[in-house]
Structure formats: structure tokens, C-alpha cells
Amino acid sequence: MADLDNFRAETRTWLEANCPAEMRQPMKSEKDICWGGRNFEFQNEAQRQWLNAMAARGWTVPDWPTDYGGGGLSPAEAKILKEEMAALGCRSPLTSFGISMLGPALLKFGTEEQKKHYLTEIARGEIRWCQGYSEPGAGSDLAGLQTKAEDKGDHYLVNGQKVWTSYADQADWIFCLVRTSTESKHGGISFLLFDMESPGVSTKPILLISGNSPFCETFFDDVKVPKDQLVGEENKGWDVAKYLLGHEREMISGMGLGGEKEALGKSVGPIEDPLLRAEIAAFDVDALAFAAMSERFLDQLKAGEAHPAMPSMMKYAGTELNKRRHELVMAAGGSDTLEWDSDRSKGGKAARDWLRTKANSIEGGTSEIQLGIVAKHILRLPGA
Amino acid sequence: MMTLTDDQRMLQDTVRPFMADEGAIKLQLRHWRDSGCSDGYGTDLWKQLAGLGLTGILIPESQGGAGLGAVEAGVVLEEIGRNLTPSPFLTTAVAAVRALEGSAQAERWFPGILAGETVAALAVDEGKHHDPSQIALDAKRQGNGFVLNGAKQFVVQGNSADVILVAARTAGSPGETDGLTLFAVEKGANGLNVDSATLADSSKAARLGFTNVAVDADAVVGEVDGGWAPLSRALNAGRAGAAAELVGVAAGASDMTFEYLKQRKQFGRLIGEFQALQHRAAHLYGEIEIARAAALKAAQLLDAGDERAELLISVAKAKAGRVSALAVQEGVQMHGGIGMTDEHDIGLYMKREAVLSELFGSPRFHANQVAVLSGY
Numbered sequence: 001m002a003d004l005d006n007f008r009a010e011t012r013t014w015l016e017a018n019c020p021a022e023m024r025q026p027m028k029s030e031k032d033i034c035w036g037g038r039n040f041e042f043q044n045e046a047q048r049q050w051l052n053a054m055a056a057r058g059w060t061v062p063d064w065p066t067d068y069g070g071g072g073l074s075p076a077e078a079k080i081l082k083e084e085m086a087a088l089g090c091r092s093p094l095t096s097f098g099i100s101m102l103g104p105a106l107l108k109f110g111t112e113e114q115k116k117h118y119l120t121e122i123a124r125g126e127i128r129w130c131q132g133y134s135e136p137g138a139g140s141d142l143a144g145l146q147t148k149a150e151d152k153g154d155h156y157l158v159n160g161q162k163v164w165t166s167y168a169d170q171a172d173w174i175f176c177l178v179r180t181s182t183e184s185k186h187g188g189i190s191f192l193l194f195d196m197e198s199p200g201v202s203t204k205p206i207l208l209i210s211g212n213s214p215f216c217e218t219f220f221d222d223v224k225v226p227k228d229q230l231v232g233e234e235n236k237g238w239d240v241a242k243y244l245l246g247h248e249r250e251m252i253s254g255m256g257l258g259g260e261k262e263a264l265g266k267s268v269g270p271i272e273d274p275l276l277r278a279e280i281a282a283f284d285v286d287a288l289a290f291a292a293m294s295e296r297f298l299d300q301l302k303a304g305e306a307h308p309a310m311p312s313m314m315k316y317a318g319t320e321l322n323k324r325r326h327e328l329v330m331a332a333g334g335s336d337t338l339e340w341d342s343d344r345s346k347g348g349k350a351a352r353d354w355l356r357t358k359a360n361s362i363e364g365g366t367s368e369i370q371l372g373i374v375a376k377h378i379l380r381l382p383g384a
Numbered sequence: 385m386m387t388l389t390d391d392q393r394m395l396q397d398t399v400r401p402f403m404a405d406e407g408a409i410k411l412q413l414r415h416w417r418d419s420g421c422s423d424g425y426g427t428d429l430w431k432q433l434a435g436l437g438l439t440g441i442l443i444p445e446s447q448g449g450a451g452l453g454a455v456e457a458g459v460v461l462e463e464i465g466r467n468l469t470p471s472p473f474l475t476t477a478v479a480a481v482r483a484l485e486g487s488a489q490a491e492r493w494f495p496g497i498l499a500g501e502t503v504a505a506l507a508v509d510e511g512k513h514h515d516p517s518q519i520a521l522d523a524k525r526q527g528n529g530f531v532l533n534g535a536k537q538f539v540v541q542g543n544s545a546d547v548i549l550v551a552a553r554t555a556g557s558p559g560e561t562d563g564l565t566l567f568a569v570e571k572g573a574n575g576l577n578v579d580s581a582t583l584a585d586s587s588k589a590a591r592l593g594f595t596n597v598a599v600d601a602d603a604v605v606g607e608v609d610g611g612w613a614p615l616s617r618a619l620n621a622g623r624a625g626a627a628a629e630l631v632g633v634a635a636g637a638s639d640m641t642f643e644y645l646k647q648r649k650q651f652g653r654l655i656g657e658f659q660a661l662q663h664r665a666a667h668l669y670g671e672i673e674i675a676r677a678a679a680l681k682a683a684q685l686l687d688a689g690d691e692r693a694e695l696l697i698s699v700a701k702a703k704a705g706r707v708s709a710l711a712v713q714e715g716v717q718m719h720g721g722i723g724m725t726d727e728h729d730i731g732l733y734m735k736r737e738a739v740l741s742e743l744f745g746s747p748r749f750h751a752n753q754v755a756v757l758s759g760y
Contacts (some may be wrong), residue, residue: 022623263758277755281751284699288695289699289700289703293677295677296680296681300386305387313669317670367693372662372666374660374666375663379662379666381646381662382654384656
């Protein structure tokens with residue numbers, strides 16, 4: 001324990017000395033998120049400094065091995081770092097699908113060379129990744145995907161279309177599920193990495209009900225992908241995909257935390273309507289209980305005690321909760337929160353955020369898919 | 385860390401099979417119910433719990449107990465809930481022990497509790513809803529002691545108890561938490577009328593009438609006018625414990641139900657093959673995990689003396705109550721007709737849930753507490 005106490009004290013001192021004051025202010029909008037990448041425009045010098053200082057210590061990915069740009073921290077140390085960052089109000093130095101999704105999959109399935117190369121780039125925030133999973137004909141039935149990768153000796157030739165590719169128009173590289181065999185549905189899928197600047201790749205943003213376009217359609221027209229960019233074995237990509245989806249679900253379920261341990265009733269201003277107050281109190285019971293569950297789930301993961309299908313339960317519960325949260329924010333805001341483009345409403349932030357949450361229980365596997373996974377793998381119900 | 389320690393796991397490994405065997409529904413709940421036992425529980429089992437060191441689980445080691453905390457009590461209570469095992473554990477070993485600890489009355493009652501010979505009850509509620517700040521039962525100084533007048537209800541095991549911890553008002557007015565005093569009133573006190581009722585779940589709770597019940601000054605637990613402190617200790621422990629027991633009730637009912645889905649056939653198929661039931665079962669599973677996490681978090685914060693403990697206890701009691709209600713309702717519904725029969729155990733879970741959810745504050749009471757403690 002003395003070692004951990006020392007680590008805590010040193011961490012606090014270092015954070016106080018190295019986290020710029022601007023990076024200790026709460027984020028005002030999505031624009032304050034640091035995504036990194038080749039074309040990322042830093043909001044200010046402080047954002048750049050903060051990323052570089054943390055990356056130099058490996059603390060953008062504190063629990064990854066130091067060989068791959070990580071901090072090599074133990075679970076207990078990583079938890080302390082998180083707590084100390086929260087205590088000082090430090091923003092996350094880097095947010096990326098590389099960290100939350102691809103990284104864990106590469107750590108498990110990547111070759112030593114792939115890990116050294118790609119993980120280090122992710123840790124430093126040099127490459128921004130996007131995810132090529134869903135297709136127009138393969139949504140909930142993801143394994144029905146048709147994007148084709150033909151073996152051309154030293155490379156694959158990729159043709160097809162992806163949809164719901166988050167920020168594809170801003171990403172540098174894509175991790176992509178492709179069909180390398182038609183003989184078996186799940187056993188004909190491979191997991192490829194390639195540069196979005198490769199000839200033949202194009203993207204088209206999709207306008208959503210929120211008026212924003214965080215997702216794209218992505219097209220592949222004779223895209224050449226060198227064979228050393230295959231992760232895991234050919235036709236065994238579904239294993240990688242499932243593992244990665246588990247991490248994606250953890251990430252999405254984390255969204256349900258919102259204000260984490262803060263009650264919603266505190267943040268919506270005075271509540272005069274007793275019926276609304278009762279609804280919000282019932283919500284806060286659920287949200288604070290779920291916050292405890294999230295903490296427990298992370299501890300169980302670290303201890304190796306979590307059931308492999310638990311991320312599905314967390315994703316389902318977290319996203320349904322987040323949708324409810326935003327319904328209540330809208331109810332508390334009344335007609336104020338219906339404004340769509342006024343400065344007063346910060347460009348309709350509340351309404352757009354509310355609409356955005358409706359995708360939470362669709363993306364990364366719908367609520368119904370998650371319930372099916374829990375029924376099959378945890379409850380072992382027949383025919384599930 | 386929100387995983388159990390090795391010691392806590394060992395406790396669980398001891399208590400789980402013990403309750404499943406000795407505390408089983410057939411042996412305890414149904415046996416005492418059907419034999420018309422006036423206590424509603426078996427005194428032999430209470431002695432057995434003492435033999436395992438469980439009645440003194442919260443009693444300090446210096447006074448002969450195990451000196452453990454709310455997390456360990458919760459481990460025991462989850463198994464009690466799972467088997468619907470009737471016993472004075474929650475009121476005596478958890479709530480009353482916490483009220484008495486550190487007081488002169490502890491010396492008087494702890495040895496009997498440790499031996500499994502003494503049962504204590506908590507008399508708080510005065511109306512049909514739990515609302516301790518509204519306590520009005522009157523206690524006036526008289527000579528060297530006090531004289532009590534008023535009424536209490538929902539005093540669990542009030543007729544079996546050797547001592548009843550009575551929250552009374554010595555100053556101030558209903559609505560104030562100052563001016564309350566906690567008294568240890570012994571069984572058979574003059575002027576004390578005990579009207580014992582059997583509740584829906586076959587447990588016993590009494591309505592108490594106090595007509596000039598005289599007690600000595602040394603019957604006071606803690607400070608005169610400062611009864612809110614020991615009462616809060618008792619209620620915090622009792623609520624956290626009830627939350628854990630409710631999680632056990634939910635787990636017991638849902639395990640039984642999930643098993644039934646794998647056995648019952650209709651239309652030539654196992655009913656668990658129907659997606660309409662699969663998704664409801666999966667939802668219920670998740671809710672129980674969340675309730676269990678909330679109950680564990682509340683117990684950990686209570687043991688750590690954390691300032692957020694009271695908030696999380698209310699979260700846990702409210703959540704566990706709601707989830708356990710969902711579990712028993714889905715349980716009866718998914719069992720269909722057989723679930724409506726007295727012969728099947730699933731209905732017993734529904735009745736226990738109703739009583740436990742109300743005890744020490746309903747889910748609505750605690751949702752309101754969450755709002756109040758959060759400042760809205």
C-alpha cells in the first residue's frame with residue numbers, strides 16, 4: 001500500500017505541474033475532444049502540450065505495455081491515475097477508437113511487428129482510426145457482410161461498401177471486416193487494416209435526425225491492401241471482431257454514466273413539477289446504481305471475474321439509461337430545449353444531444369441483440 | 385475494489401450451503417408457517433447461527449463478536465433472502481447491534497445475542513409508512529427515569545423480542561431529528577401492550593401500545609435528545625442489510641424462474657425458446673446484477689464511514705426493492721398457473737419481497753431521500 005500511496009502522491013505532483021490550466025476546464029462541446037491524427041487541428045497550444053506530455057509518459061494508454069507506447073501501469077496504478085485526473089479535473093488527453101477498440105484487439109491478436117507499429121502510433125495520437133463493420137445489408141446480422149477481399153498474391157483487392165463508419169471522413173486508417181471466403185458465413189471473414197488515403201477509398205457523410213453527421217458511408221473500389229496488414233489469420237476475423245465488439249460495448253455503456261456520480265436532479269435547475277421530480281429521482285436511483293455496477297464491472301474485468309458476455313449487459317443497461325437521461329433533460333427544459341439553432345440554446349445542443357442518444361441502443365449491436373447474447377451465453381436459455 | 389475479499393468469499397462459501405440446507409424453505413419458512421409458530425422463525429436456527437458466529441457478526445471483537453461490517457452482513461443476508469429463511473438476523477444482529485454499540489446497554493444485551501438466546505426489535509414506525517423524522521411517541525422525565533406514551537407499528541418480531549429499542553420524542557416536535565431518544569424497553573414492561581400480527585409473508589410484526597410505560601434513566605441508548613445518532617446507525621445498517629436481502633430474494637426467485645424456462649414445454653417447445661420471454665429474462669438478470677452492485681457499494685461506503693454512504697444506502701434500498709419486485713412479478717407470470725398456487729415456492733418470494741421492500745422505507749421513500757440528499 002505504501003508504494004501505491006507514493007505513486008498517488010507522485011502522480012498528483014506530476015499532473016499539477018504538467019496539466020495546463022485550460023485542460024482542467026470541463027469540455028464545453030464535442031469540439032474540445034482531442035482525437036489526434038494526421039489532420040487533427042488542435043484547439044490551442046495547451047491541448048497539444050497536454051497530449052504530448054501524457055503520450056511521453058505512456059499515459060494516454062496507461063495500462064498498455066511500455067514497449068508499445070503504454071505506461072505499463074498495474075490495474076491499481078491505472079485506477080489511481082484516473083482518480084487523480086478526475087480530482088484535478090484533467091481532460092482526457094486523447095480519445096480514439098484506436099485506444100478503446102482496435103488497441104485491445106491488436107494486443108490480443110496482432111503480430112509483434114503490428115503491435116510495435118500500430119499501437120505506438122495510437123498511443124502518441126498520430127493516427128486516427130475508424131471502424132469498417134456494418135454494411136447496408138449487414139446491420140444486426142453483421143456476419144452477413146459482403147465487402148470482398150480477393151487474394152492477389154502479395155495483396156488483397158478490396159471492393160464493397162461500409163455504412164455507419166464513425167468519422168470516416170476524418171480518419172487516417174480503417175480497421176475493416178471483409179469477406180475472404182463465401183464457404184462459411186462466420187468462417188469467411190477477415191480483419192484488415194488500411195490507409196484511408198489508399199486509392200479507391202471514398203466517404204460520404206450521412207445526415208442524421210440530430211442535424212449532425214458523425215457517420216459516413218464508405219466505398220471501396222479496387223483498394224489494394226498489403227498482406228501484412230491482416231490481423232490474425234485469414235478467415236478467422238470474426239474472433240477478432242467479436243473481441244473488439246466487447247470493448248466497443250464497454251465504451252458505449254460508459255456513456256450511460258454521463259455525470260458519473262452526480263445526480264441528474266442537481267444539474268437540470270430547479271424542478272417545480274412534483275411529477276417530474278419523482279421521475280428524475282427514480283432515474284437517479286437507477287443511474288447511481290448503474291455507476292456502482294460500472295465500477296464493479298471494471299474491477300471484475302481486472303480480476304478476470306467478469307463473464308465474457310457481461311459487456312452486452314452493460315451496453316444494454318448503459319445505453320437505455322442514457323436515452324432516459326436525455327428524455328428527462330428535455331422534459332425539464334420544456335420549450336427552451338426545443339430551440340434548434342439559436343445562440344441561446346447553443347445551436348440546439350440539448351435537442352441534438354437528445355436525438356443523438358437514440359443511436360446508442362442501435363450502434364455497436366442493438367439492445368435486442370445484447371439481450372439475445374445475455375439470454376444465450378449467460379442464462380443459457382434454449383434456442384437463444 | 386468492488387469484488388469480495390478472500391475472507392468475504394470464505395464466509396460466502398460457508399453461509400451459502402448452510403442456508404440452502406438448514407435454512408431451506410421447506411425446513412424453515414413452510415414448517416413454521418404451517419405449524420402456527422408464534423415467533424414465525426425457529427429458535428434452533430437462531431442458535432445455530434450463533435454457533436457459526438453469525439449473530440455476533442457486527443459485535444466488536446473486544447466484546448466477543450466477529451467485528452465485521454456491512455459487507456459481511458450483506459453476504460449473509462443475500463443467502464437468507466435467497467432461501468427466504470426466517471430469523472431475527474436483520475433486526476437483531478444487524479440493526480439492533482448497531483444501535484446498541486458503544487452504549488452501556490451493549491453490555492447488557494450483547495452476550496445473549498452472541499449466544500443466540502436474545503432477540504431484539506426496533507420500534508420506529510408510527511403510521512403505515514416509514515418516516516422516522518416524524519416520530520411523536522412521547523417520553524417525559526419522571527423521577528429517575530422516563531414515562532412513555534404512544535403507539536408503534538410494523539415492529540418486526542415485536543412479540544418475540546426480549547428487548548425493544550423504542551425511538552421516542554423527549555423534545556422538539558415531529559419533523560425534527562433533534563429531540564429524539566432511543567430507549568431499551570424490556571419484554572413484559574408494565575403498560576406495554578403487544579398486538580402481534582402475521583404478515584403476508586408469515587413473518588410476525590407487532591403493534592405496540594405504550595400507556596405510562598416507566599423506564600429507568602439507564603434504559604436510554606446513547607444521549608437523551610440525541611437518539612437520532614443510534615437510530616441512524618441502526619437504520620443505515622438495517623437498510624443496507626435489507627437491500628442485500630432483497631437482492632437475495634430477487635436472485636432466488638429469478639434462478640427458479642430461469643430454470644423453469646428450461647423445463648416447461650408448451651406448443652412442443654421449451655418456453656425459454658420464446659424470444660418474448662428471453663429478452664425479459666435477460667433484462668431481469670442485468671437489473672439484479674446492478675442491484676447487487678448498488679448494495680455492495682452502499683455496504684462498502686458504510687463500512688468506510690464515507691460521507692456518501694447514506695445516499696448510496698438509499699439508492700441501494702430503492703433499487704433492490706424495485707428490482708426484487710420485478711423479479712417476483714416476472715417469476716409468478718412466467719410460471720403461469722402453477723405460480724399462483726401455494727404449493728409452489730415462487731409465490732412465497734413475492735410475499736417476502738413486499739414486506740422487505742416496505743421495511744425501513746419503501747423504494748419511493750428512498751427515491752425521495754436520494755433527491756433530498758442530492759439537494760433537489
